[in-house]
Amino acid sequence: MISNVNDWLNDHGDYLYRFALARLRDPHLAEDAVQETMLSAIKSNSFEGNSSARTWLTGILKHKMIDLQRKQFREQSISDLIDLDATDTSMDDFFDQSGHWLDKPQTFNMPDNTLEQKQFLSVLDNCINKLPKKLKSIFMLRDVHETDNENICKELDISATNAWVMLYRARMGLRKCLELNWTGA
Amino acid sequence: MLTCKQASQLVSQSLDRPLSWSERVQLRFHLFICKACNRFKQQLNQLRIAIQQLKNETVHNQTIQLPTDAKTRILHAIEID
Numbered sequence: 683m684i685s686n687v688n689d690w691l692n693d694h695g696d697y698l699y700r701f702a703l704a705r706l707r708d709p710h711l712a713e714d715a716v717q718e719t720m721l722s723a724i725k726s727n728s729f730e731g732n733s734s735a736r737t738w739l740t741g742i743l744k745h746k747m748i749d750l751q752r753k754q755f756r757e758q759s760i761s762d763l764i765d766l767d768a769t770d771t772s773m774d775d776f777f778d779q780s781g782h783w784l785d786k787p788q789t790f791n792m793p794d795n796t797l798e799q800k801q802f803l804s805v806l807d808n809c810i811n812k813l814p815k816k817l818k819s820i821f822m823l824r825d826v827h828e829t830d831n832e833n834i835c836k837e838l839d840i841s842a843t844n845a846w847v848m849l850y851r852a853r854m855g856l857r858k859c860l861e862l863n864w865t866g867a
Numbered sequence: 868m869l870t871c872k873q874a875s876q877l878v879s880q881s882l883d884r885p886l887s888w889s890e891r892v893q894l895r896f897h898l899f900i901c902k903a904c905n906r907f908k909q910q911l912n913q914l915r916i917a918i919q920q921l922k923n924e925t926v927h928n929q930t931i932q933l934p935t936d937a938k939t940r941i942l943h944a945i946e947i948d
Contacts, residue, residue, distance in 0.1 A: 687941070687942060687945050688942065691933070691938050691941065691942070695932075695933040695938060696929075696931070696932045696933050698933070699931070699932065699933035699937075700925055700926050700927075700928065700931050701926060703925050703931060704921075704922045704923075704925035704926045705922065707921075709934075713933070713934070713937040713940075713941075716933060716937070716941065717937075717940070717941045717944055720941055720945060721944065721945060724945060776872075776875075777870075777871065777872040780870065781870025781871055781872035781873060782870065782871050782872075783871050783903050786902075786903040786906065787903055787904075787906040787907040787909075787910050788906065789906060789909065790910060790913050792913060799920070800924075802917070803917070803920060803921045803924055806917050806918070806921055807921060824883070825882075825914075825915065825918055826918055826922060831883050831884065842884070845883070846876075846879070846880050846883055846884070849879060849882075849883060850875075850876055850879040850880070853879055853911055853914060854875070854879070856914055857907070857910040857911065857914055860910075860914070860917075861910075
């Protein structure tokens with residue numbers, strides 16, 4: 683049993699870790715996802731020779747990542763509560779009372795070479811991780827895992843309207859964070 | 868007439884659900900006359916593209932590896948499970 687897991691980790695561990703990190707944007711969560719995948723793989727023992735071990739393990743990993751995002755979503759911090767409890771007030775930072783932009787959105791100077799691209803992506807990564815946990819997990823599920831809305835509502839046990847509002851806030855925060863932290867070339 | 872706040876909400880929601888006919892008409896009209904909301908729409912598109920790039924960059928970056936201590940921890944967790 684252990685030797686199976688050892689082989690899987692040696693052959694596919696890095697791949698699975700990168701796959702998880704790409705979608706969770708958090709090294710610890712990504713490690714947890716790989717661990718959960720291994721535990722579940724060893725228990726289910728449903729691997730059939732038809733597909734490659736990597737495909738099989740990746741399939742398990744996808745489910746484990748959604749479980750982890752759901753857990754993150756439910757585990758709310760105090761700051762999240764304040765953030766989301768008020769009806770729509772957090773958006774007052776962006777608009778005046780008559781609904782006009784306080785700071786008009788600016789055009790991003792998108793990177794045009796490899797070095798800049800690397801810097802840009804690292805700014806984006808930081809911005810994602812600055813989002814309140816709840817917003818981060820719903821944003822990741824929707825825009826990174828590309829889960830459809832119906833499933834998001836089911837997984838997170840929220841209404842469609844609630845999901846739209848949270849996704850709006852996450853995107854709003856991210857584009858503002860990029861505006862502030864990415865000045866371009 | 869939509870406010871910028873309402874227009875930006877519809878721009879975001881258009882990524883998550885089909886807008887109604889009247890919402891589409893109102894939004895198109897607003898975007899026709901409002902540069903700021905057009906920029907916002909453009910920002911969300913750029914964000915979408917950047918997210919995909921970030922995802923691909925991580926997946927293909929061979930220097931990112933499962934840390935050795937994580938590997939040990941996982942094997943240990945399975946032993947005691």
